[in-house]
Amino acid sequence: MVLSPGETDFPEIPPRPPVSLWLDRSFVWATRLFAFGVVGVLVYIAIVVGLDAQPAMERYGLAFLTTSAWNPVNDTYGALPMIYGTLVSSLIALLLAVPIGVGTAVFLSENFLPPTPRLVLNFMVELLAAIPSVVYGLWGIYVLIPFLKPIGAWLHSHWGWIPLFSTQYLGPGLFPAGIILTVMILPLITAISRDSLVSLPPTLRQAALGLGATRWTAIFRVLIPAAFSGIVGGTMLALGRAMGETMAVTMVIGNSNVLSPSLLAPANTIASLLANQFAEARDLQISALMYAGLVLFGLTLIVNVLAEWIVSRVKYY
Amino acid sequence: MQEPTRSDLPSPAQVSWPILSTENLSIYYGDFLALRDVTMAIPERKITALIGPSGCGKSTLLRCFNRLNDLIDGFRIQGQVFYYKQDLYGETVDAVQVRRRIGMVFQQPNPFPKSIYDNIAFGARALGLQVDLDELVERSLRQAVLWDEVKDKLKTNGLELSGGQQQRLCIARAISIKPDVILMDEPCASLDPISTLKIEELLRDLAQEYTIVTVTHNMQQASRIADFTAFFNAQADEKGKRSGYLVEYGTTDQIFQDPQEEATRRYVSGQFG
Numbered sequence: 001m002v003l004s005p006g007e008t009d010f011p012e013i014p015p016r017p018p019v020s021l022w023l024d025r026s027f028v029w030a031t032r033l034f035a036f037g038v039v040g041v042l043v044y045i046a047i048v049v050g051l052d053a054q055p056a057m058e059r060y061g062l063a064f065l066t067t068s069a070w071n072p073v074n075d076t077y078g079a080l081p082m083i084y085g086t087l088v089s090s091l092i093a094l095l096l097a098v099p100i101g102v103g104t105a106v107f108l109s110e111n112f113l114p115p116t117p118r119l120v121l122n123f124m125v126e127l128l129a130a131i132p133s134v135v136y137g138l139w140g141i142y143v144l145i146p147f148l149k150p151i152g153a154w155l156h157s158h159w160g161w162i163p164l165f166s167t168q169y170l171g172p173g174l175f176p177a178g179i180i181l182t183v184m185i186l187p188l189i190t191a192i193s194r195d196s197l198v199s200l201p202p203t204l205r206q207a208a209l210g211l212g213a214t215r216w217t218a219i220f221r222v223l224i225p226a227a228f229s230g231i232v233g234g235t236m237l238a239l240g241r242a243m244g245e246t247m248a249v250t251m252v253i254g255n256s257n258v259l260s261p262s263l264l265a266p267a268n269t270i271a272s273l274l275a276n277q278f279a280e281a282r283d284l285q286i287s288a289l290m291y292a293g294l295v296l297f298g299l300t301l302i303v304n305v306l307a308e309w310i311v312s313r314v315k316y317y
Numbered sequence: 318m319q320e321p322t323r324s325d326l327p328s329p330a331q332v333s334w335p336i337l338s339t340e341n342l343s344i345y346y347g348d349f350l351a352l353r354d355v356t357m358a359i360p361e362r363k364i365t366a367l368i369g370p371s372g373c374g375k376s377t378l379l380r381c382f383n384r385l386n387d388l389i390d391g392f393r394i395q396g397q398v399f400y401y402k403q404d405l406y407g408e409t410v411d412a413v414q415v416r417r418r419i420g421m422v423f424q425q426p427n428p429f430p431k432s433i434y435d436n437i438a439f440g441a442r443a444l445g446l447q448v449d450l451d452e453l454v455e456r457s458l459r460q461a462v463l464w465d466e467v468k469d470k471l472k473t474n475g476l477e478l479s480g481g482q483q484q485r486l487c488i489a490r491a492i493s494i495k496p497d498v499i500l501m502d503e504p505c506a507s508l509d510p511i512s513t514l515k516i517e518e519l520l521r522d523l524a525q526e527y528t529i530v531t532v533t534h535n536m537q538q539a540s541r542i543a544d545f546t547a548f549f550n551a552q553a554d555e556k557g558k559r560s561g562y563l564v565e566y567g568t569t570d571q572i573f574q575d576p577q578e579e580a581t582r583r584y585v586s587g588q589f590g
């Protein structure tokens with residue numbers, strides 16, 4: 001029998017209910033709105049800071065970045081010491097925190113420990129991130145700075161000919177600031193590195209070991225490279241945190257706006273400068289501070305672009 | 318149809334020097350008994366196929382032969398596994414050395430997220446072998462019938478290959494370090510018929526020098542390439558937990574043409590349940 005189409009009921013795939021369609025669409029729009037909202041906030045802040053910085057930018061130009069006078073009395077401003085302080089204190093933190101953090105992450109992602117102690121350790125590392133920065137600052141003043149005294153003295157007496165250690169250890173300075181930052185960014189690096197190591201497919205490890213690789217080889221030649229983008233991501237987030245950290249740094253860095261290459265001398269960072277001076281600043285000084293803020297903005301941007309670039313380069317090795 | 322020489326093979330129990338053997342081997346994951354009381358001997362320079370329904374413990378047994386199960390929390394064995402006369406689970410045995418001699422190709426392709434070249438060179442580099450890497454890479458890829466497809470893009474990431482190509486990459490990687498034994502967990506599961514035939518040829522070639530233990534769900538493949546075949550089945554206990562056990566093990570001809578057990582006969586002839 002031949003049926004003509006209209007005559008019989010062929011099975012039909014039911015259409016989507018309009019409610020679900022509508023929900024989907026509004027969800028897409030909502031997420032789009034949020035995404036652009038985040039970008040919008042960023043751009044808005046940049047514009048406001050940029051506008052406020054305008055007078056200082058016009059007056060000092062790029063010399064602001066390369067001169068080191070910070071004198072509100074006769075309105076001469078140069079941010080070089082703070083730029084130096086920001087970069088160096090963050091760099092110290094990174095140099096110390098990356099090996100320790102990645103090492104901890106490897107330890108916590110392998111089965112060196114039974115699950116329960118591992119869980120406890122994990123939790124404690126993450127708890128480091130929950131300590132308020134002012135508490136870190138206090139700890140820095142009363143514990144860390146005295147503790148570092150013999151080390152600083154030793155560095156100066158043995159390596160004093162290197163500019164980095166060319167002054168006496170006076171207490172507050174880049175050195176304790178860098179150490180405080182190390183402790184503060186450690187949980188970030190550890191947690192993100194650990195997560196990216198744990199989320200690697202287990203077959204990767206099996207493949208490496210199946211080829212007669214030792215555990216070392218598997219970790220250093222396969223697992224860490226495979227988790228590299230996550231580790232770099234965590235590191236960059238941490239670097240951003242370190243460059244922007246204010247309270248703890250202010251309490252231990254000595255707040256000296258005089259340029260000294262020495263890690264043992266008092267120094268300052270941009271974030272700490274802003275925190276210290278905003279309350280009493282007027283007119284051009286506000287503008288200069290805004291300019292400094294913009295520089296910090298730019299530095300973090302460069303760091304992030306650099307990170308993206310590293311990750312994209314290393315993806316195929 | 319069968320190669321004439323094969324019917325002359327002695328039964329595996331009579332082979333004088335099995336390269337791998339198990340004695341009353343039971344394998345547990347935690348409390349779960351995955352494989353029960355397996356005693357079998359795997360002869361040198363032959364292809365032994367492990368067949369059986371899904372979940373009967375074929376992969377589990379395979380991983381036992383190169384101690385890869387060590388990585389799994391809760392894994393434990395009873396009984397013994399031997400490499401020639403040496404107890405593989407003896408106290409002084411270095412699992413890394415075991416795996417260097419007993420290589421593995423996994424059920425799912427698992428290339429490293431590195432270039433094709435570095436995937437193959439990994440083993441030689443990790444073991445510090447003093448060899449010409451370019452030559453090693455080319456030879457391994459040729460053997461695994463992948464060379465022509467990738468010779469112009471050795472620097473691309475192994476993960477960008479198709480599933481079948483990835484599997485052949487993993488085979489090339491496994492043979493690059495020239496192990497004594499190659500354990501293969503369904504090496505052809507994701508391959509097209511032509512590559513499958515090529516891999517089967519490769520296995521026959523390799524069997525001149527190497528011992529191959531392969532899991533397969535493909536009865537024709539087992540009967541085409543294997544010298545010996547072991548049939549595993551799974552049986553539920555009172556609590557409904559399914560443990561695998563060895564039903565029958567013999568030359569491939571015996572298993573396929575004259576099985577002693579009804580379960581084997583039904584399985585190899587495609588009647589299940």
Ligand SMILES: Nc1ncnc2c1ncn2[C@@H]1O[C@H](COP(=O)(O)OP(=O)(O)OP(=O)(O)O)[C@@H](O)[C@H]1O
Pocket residue numbers: 346349351370371372373374375376377378389424559
């Ligand atoms: N890592 C593991 N942890 C716990 N149980 C496991 C693990 N791996 C396998 N099992 C269990 O052991 C039994 C045997 O698994 P196995 O992977 O060896 O089966 P198989 O014969 O290879 O099956 P297939 O043909 O589907 O690959 C299954 O019941 C499985 O659930």
Ligand SMILES: [Mg+2]
Pocket residue numbers: 375376377424502
């Ligand atoms: Mg399996």
